[in-house]
Structures are given as structure tokens and as C-alpha cells.
Amino acid sequence: MNTTSLDILIAEDDVGHATAVRRSLENTYPDAAITVVTSIREYREYIARSIPSIAILDLNLSDGRTIDLLSAPAVDATFPIIIMTSCGSEQVAADAIKRGALDYMVKSPDTFATIGAMVTGALREWHLLQDKKQMELQLKESQARIIQQEKMASIGQLAAGVAHEINNPMGYITSNMNSLWKYAEKLAQFIENQGQALEMCADEATKASIFEMKRQIKLDFILKDFRDLITESLEGSKRVSKIVQDLKSFSRAEGDYPIPANLNDYIQSTINVVRNEIKYVAQLSMQLGDIPPVICRPQQISQVVMNLLINAAHSISDKGMITVATMTSGEMVEISVVDTGCGISPENMEKIFEPFFTTKEAGKGTGLGLAISADIVRKHGGELLVKSTIGSGTTFTVRLPIEGTR
Ligand SMILES: Nc1ncnc2c1ncn2[C@@H]1O[C@H](COP(=O)(O)OP(=O)(O)O)[C@@H](O)[C@H]1O
Ligand SMILES: [Mg+2]
Structure with missing residues (x-):
């Protein structure tokens, strides 16, 4: 465990007890930064500024009970907490555990001497809990992904x-x-x-x-x-x-085979196809860079670019600008379609890749363009990224591995 970056916060209004705890901790963790606060108010001020690695809280402070600061379960807290009680209030301490404290100790010269070991144990338990939480989150995410793929x-x-x-x-x-x-x-x-x-x-x-x-x-x-x-x-x-x-x-079955394709050429001919849709709403700027041939199914990539271009044109209500650019970025080639259109709201951002999600009137949109495009790009081992600001425009970037999917 890296003890140099350990921040220990003690909340204790009895100077003698605070000193005893601090001394004992300094023995176990000579490099830790230890702070003592003496009231709930100071405690709140401290955690508003920074998150300690662990906090050791006396049960009763002059301006309130620290137990009221807890919220179960312990794993969801932002840092681990140990509660200290005086002899005779063990029942309250047990309550504190239920409310989200990781551990408790009854104050005595003996327990002060062993608080370092208790902190070590609590930190270990805390890290295990956090790892478990992380794993559960990952599991949930991959379940959601599988459900989405099935869908x-x-x-x-x-x-x-x-x-x-x-x-x-x-x-x-x-x-x-x-x-x-x-x-x-x-x-x-x-x-x-x-x-x-x-x-x-x-x-x-x-x-x-x-x-x-x-x-x-x-x-x-x-x-x-x-x-x-x-x-x-x-x-x-x-x-x-x-x-x-x-x-x-x-729903197209995999038809055409991947070939090394000069994507600038394909983009050029795609632009020729959609130029009519675009010319009334936007000026088109092309910044096709020096990119190597990309191993891909070029008709599919053309279809992606076409979808992005038509969406860009639809997003512009008056006169605007659409920029298509290609460039190399490490092992990938990037195609970006930038518009100065209406932008995408954060709520819609979550849904735009869903099949049949559209904000367009009937006849203008089927809501399939981006779902198809994302699917094509994913099958190519690439990614389709989006950045948007409401009112000022949207950038879609297709990133494709130059060597194709392996
Ligand atoms: N460049 C863009 N600017 C603003 N909104 C966009 C852009 N591209 C896509 N969208 C939003 O995403 C939705 C889904 O797009 P898409 O899947 O292509 O379906 P469609 O174009 O048929 O509506 C659109 O209805 C629109 O709300
Ligand atoms: Mg579309």
C-alpha cells in the first residue's frame, strides 16, 4: 500500500484523545498527512475541500453526532470511516456500522495504541469493497452491451x-x-x-x-x-x-470483401451523389488529407459517410458549412464530418444510435442512419465518435484501423 499519499482525517474534540490517536498513527504511517478537526463544521469544511483516504470520527462532537453524517451502505461512501466511542456506547457504535461506518473502536489507551493496525485493516477492506463494486459495474455494463447487441x-x-x-x-x-x-x-x-x-x-x-x-x-x-x-x-x-x-x-449480410481502398476517392464520389441535397443549405469544404489505403468494405464506408453528410445537411436550417476531412492518426484513419447545424441535445445524444430514433418529420427520417453507420464502423473494428454543442454544430468522426479487423 502506498502510505506516502495517505490523508488521515481525525475528528475529535478531546485534545488528549486526538493526540493519542495521532501519535499512534504517526508510528504506523510516518509519512501520512494527518489532520485533526474538532467539530462537525470543521469536518464539513475539510471534506468539501478534499477527500481523505480514511476518517476516524469521535461519535459525539460539540456541535453534533458524527453518526448523522453517515449514509449506508459503506461501499457507496466516498471514503472509509471508523467511529470512536467511549466505553458504554457500543450499541451506538454497532448502529454506526449499520449506517455505513466501516469499523468502530471503543476508546482506551490499549485501542489507541493499536489504531494503526485497525486503519490498515479498514483500508484493505475498503479497497476490496471498491474492487468488488468496480467488478459489479463492469458486469452490469457488459450485460447491457450484450442485451443491446441482441436487440x-x-x-x-x-x-x-x-x-x-x-x-x-x-x-x-x-x-x-x-x-x-x-x-x-x-x-x-x-x-x-x-x-x-x-x-x-x-x-x-x-x-x-x-x-x-x-x-x-x-x-x-x-x-x-x-x-x-x-x-x-x-x-x-x-x-x-x-x-x-x-x-x-x-440487415445486410456480409457481402463484399474487405479490400485496400483509397477512401478519399470513395468520399469524393459519395459527395457527388449527395451534393444536390447539400448545396441549398451549406457550403461544402473538403480537407482530404494524405491517408494510406485502408482495408475495409468501401461501399459500406461510403454509406456511412453519406448518412453523416445527409444528417449534417438536415441539421442546417439556414445557410451553413459542412466540412469533410480525412487524416491519419497513428494506426487509424479518421474521417470527420463537421457541421454548423442545430447541434444535439444531451438527452438526444444518448438515443441517436438507437434504431428508429429520429427527431425528423415523417418522410424525412427513418432513424436508421446512425444505427446502421455505427454497426458498420463497429464491424470494421473502428469507432464512430460524436461531439456536439447545441446551437453551434456537430462533429462526427469515423475512426478505422488502417489494417482492417484482424
Ligand atoms: N449532424 C447532426 N446534427 C444534429 N442532429 C443530428 C445530426 N446527426 C444526427 N442527428 C440526430 O440524430 C437523429 C438520428 O439520426 P439518424 O439515425 O441518421 O436518423 P434520421 O436522420 O433518419 O433521423 C436525427 O433525427 C437527429 O436528431
Ligand atoms: Mg440520417
Whole structure:
């Protein structure tokens, strides 16, 4: 145990007892910094400034009972505490243990002499408790991670199934809509020509009855509206197809093989694809650095960059700036996408990588972009980092191992 950095705090208002405890501790721990306080007030002032390695507290001080400072369980305290009592108050001392003290001693010349050993024991127990706590925390974290992975895997399967089921009907809905459009155009043309022919050769009574029928079925309105209806439906099917496409890539089985890829080239062509989405809201700056080929599945990395770029564009409501940069950092290559958009609130920050989490209106966001991206980057043995300030912008950084996953 490193005793040089030991800070021992004694709270004792009896000068004789305080001196006895201090002397005894100085014998065991000659290098420790020992502080004596004589009241609850001073004690509070001390721990507001610094955390002692251990505190030895007399049960009763002039301005209150130290037992009231404890809060169980001992393992959750910020430092270990030993309570000292006078002879006859052992019951209270036992209470103190229940309330979170690590140990207690009944004051006497004999116990003063052995307080060093007691402190050593208490510190050892404290460290064991802290290690155990740490291990429990790690266990909880890894359980949470496994649950999250399971969740992602089952959502992936679900998504693949749904995408497959929707894809086929969407195909014929879109193709039928296109045919309908052509047929309806022809019908409209035919009705118009027929109308003109009737106008020329039909008798007045027939013309009047046809005119009345036209009026009743609101033919003029129908002829105008069918185009809007079909355009809207085609727009709707395009949206559904986009969702299906996202779902498919989310659940995509490992397809393409890792190859050494010049990511700057891939980023350049990705930018070409999304430039239209970006140009109305932001100026694009590229700072593509001198990076080595990275062993990766480049289409997947392009998809990540595309998701980040589109998110960046969506985050900007007026005019802003998006910067894409690449650089080498040790064994990794970094791709960062920086925007001057709305930023992400701390509450949302916890959820943005969850599948289907979106703050966007229906049709604009599926909430899958970041979940897919994080998954792709993780499978590449890399990490996807985010930093954001509300109102001033967000930086996403993709870090990929140059040598790929081993
Ligand atoms: N660059 C960004 N700036 C601000 N918010 C962002 C940014 N990128 C992602 N977000 C937030 O994270 C959410 C999830 O993003 P994503 O998974 O791509 O789904 P989607 O874009 O479909 O909403 C977005 O709805 C948005 O709230
Ligand atoms: Mg997105």
C-alpha cells in the first residue's frame, strides 16, 4: 500500500484523545498527512475541500453526532470511516456500522495504541469493497452491451423480413402507377377528342345530356386531379422504397470483401451523389488529407459517410458549412464530418444510435442512419465518435484501423 499519499482525517474534540490517536498513527504511517478537526463544521469544511483516504470520527462532537453524517451502505461512501466511542456506547457504535461506518473502536489507551493496525485493516477492506463494486459495474455494463447487441440482431432480422415482404408489392405498385399514368393520359386525350367530335355532330338534346353528365361527375376536376393523385402516390412509393432500402442495408449480410481502398476517392464520389441535397443549405469544404489505403468494405464506408453528410445537411436550417476531412492518426484513419447545424441535445445524444430514433418529420427520417453507420464502423473494428454543442454544430468522426479487423 502506498502510505506516502495517505490523508488521515481525525475528528475529535478531546485534545488528549486526538493526540493519542495521532501519535499512534504517526508510528504506523510516518509519512501520512494527518489532520485533526474538532467539530462537525470543521469536518464539513475539510471534506468539501478534499477527500481523505480514511476518517476516524469521535461519535459525539460539540456541535453534533458524527453518526448523522453517515449514509449506508459503506461501499457507496466516498471514503472509509471508523467511529470512536467511549466505553458504554457500543450499541451506538454497532448502529454506526449499520449506517455505513466501516469499523468502530471503543476508546482506551490499549485501542489507541493499536489504531494503526485497525486503519490498515479498514483500508484493505475498503479497497476490496471498491474492487468488488468496480467488478459489479463492469458486469452490469457488459450485460447491457450484450442485451443491446441482441436487440440490434433481432431488429436486423425483423428489418430484413419486413424489407423483403414490402419490396415485392412496392415494385408492382410503382410500375402499375406508372402504367396508370400513361393510360389515364391517353383516356384524357380520348375524352377530349370525343368531346370535340360530339360538339360538331350530335344534336342539341344529346349535347345537353352529355354536358349535364360531365357536370355531375365533375369530369373537368377529375381530369385535372388524377395527375396529382398519381404523382403523390409515386412520391409515396419512393419514400417506402427508401425505407426498405435503409432496412435492407441495416440487415445486410456480409457481402463484399474487405479490400485496400483509397477512401478519399470513395468520399469524393459519395459527395457527388449527395451534393444536390447539400448545396441549398451549406457550403461544402473538403480537407482530404494524405491517408494510406485502408482495408475495409468501401461501399459500406461510403454509406456511412453519406448518412453523416445527409444528417449534417438536415441539421442546417439556414445557410451553413459542412466540412469533410480525412487524416491519419497513428494506426487509424479518421474521417470527420463537421457541421454548423442545430447541434444535439444531451438527452438526444444518448438515443441517436438507437434504431428508429429520429427527431425528423415523417418522410424525412427513418432513424436508421446512425444505427446502421455505427454497426458498420463497429464491424470494421473502428469507432464512430460524436461531439456536439447545441446551437453551434456537430462533429462526427469515423475512426478505422488502417489494417482492417484482424
Ligand atoms: N449532424 C447532426 N446534427 C444534429 N442532429 C443530428 C445530426 N446527426 C444526427 N442527428 C440526430 O440524430 C437523429 C438520428 O439520426 P439518424 O439515425 O441518421 O436518423 P434520421 O436522420 O433518419 O433521423 C436525427 O433525427 C437527429 O436528431
Ligand atoms: Mg440520417
